[in-house]
Amino acid sequence: MENTKINVLVVEDNPGDYLLIEDHLNEKFNHLVIDHCADYQSVLTRLDSGKDSSVILLDLNLPDFDGMALVESVQKKSEGVPIIILTGYSDIKIAKESLSKGISDFLIKDDITAENLYKAIVYAIERKKFLCEQQKSKVVYQHLFNFTPQPLWLYDAETLQFLDVNEAAVRKYGYSKEEFLSMTIREIRPKNELKALEKQLTKSEEERQQDFAGLYTHTLKSGENIQVEIHSGDMEYNGRRARIVLSNDITDKLTHLKTIEEQNKKLKKIAWTQSHIVRAPISRILGILNLIEMITEDSDDLSFLLSQLRVSTNEMDTIVRDIVNESQLINLENYEND
Amino acid sequence: MKTTKIILIIDDDDIHQYISKKTIAKLGADSPVFSCPNGEIGLEKLLQEYSKDEHFIIFLDINMPIMNGWEFIEKFLSLNLNANDNIDIYLVSSSTDSVDIKKADESGCIKEFLSKPIAIEKYKSILKE
Structure with missing residues (x-):
């Protein structure tokens, strides 16, 4: 921290107190810029100028403004810069109260040392950094949610x-x-x-x-x-x-699934028809042929025609059986007749 | 003592009935052949003709109205009709569906699954048994 450049805005109307603080700061920080404002009006001007500060040390009693209202006003104008309040014993109640409003710390003027001032500033800046990071990750999560x-x-x-x-x-x-x-x-x-x-x-x-x-x-x-x-x-x-x-x-997904299931059902129905319905007349034709052959083994012409009829019917029978076997590859197992 | 063979053809297909009867007759068997158009009538006929001293051969179709082949088998098993092991059931179907063949095997009381038409040689060997 000693080597980081920091910019401290000291708001203090008492010249003696200011000098003391300046000394303490110079003792602890190597790269330091101090801005000094002695009243509320000049604080406003300083904050409106757009110049950045790392931390603000704020006296609770200024000639033109004081108390909680002063704290709130500076806080609003400074947009997130950590503020440390400097106060006497008489205002300690307000100082404590301001902590709940987002003020980083308060120091009793009579107790200020170079050491505790340094500590308060470093802590305030680090805590602010951490809160900024947290805010950032909150934004990331918000985006994740939204997008x-x-x-x-x-x-x-x-x-x-x-x-x-x-x-x-x-x-x-x-x-x-x-x-x-x-x-x-x-x-x-x-x-x-x-x-x-x-x-x-x-x-x-x-x-x-x-x-x-x-x-x-x-x-x-x-x-x-x-x-x-x-x-x-x-x-x-x-x-x-x-x-x-x-x-x-998943409405579309379910619709697709249903279509596929219906098509499957149709395919199974076709396979079942092949097996049970189409083969029925073929088996009858073959049966009749068997019978006719038994009766008419003596006639040459007839037996030739019958043998041709048998060749064709057998051929058709083979085709149907093949189709049935093919259909069984697309899962016939669970098909019920009704 | 020589047992008679009594044949039941349980099938709703008239042409199949006709072919079977004619073929059996041509092969010179003197067995009585009963035609039943569905399982229910087949069962009635079987109960009517049943005698433990005779050998029954049933050609059973699968797809029939009123009581199909599977329902017939169910009833047949529940009535414990084959206590004397004198009834052979041949399941006959134009189906070449492997599911039917598997189901026939699993029923435990089907002697053989036959695909229509039944070959003449098959009839000969069944009738000779």
């Missing part, structure tokens, strides 16, 4: 109210984000499934289910129903118990 191509939402585990929805959900379901946030998850379920929904919710409450997956019907704003695969999990959101839900529209 995931599949509909995602959060709902309150108790009220079932939507707490947040992503863009894909808005596109898929047709409700705007505002509309979503005024709805509960009951409103995207068909009316005849509401009982099942309550049952499911009670069940997952009782069993404390962390993760859940299943197939459901959802209703879009347009009234159209879609089949969705749902994955959900527990999480906390702004202090509320919430569930995050990922919804995957």
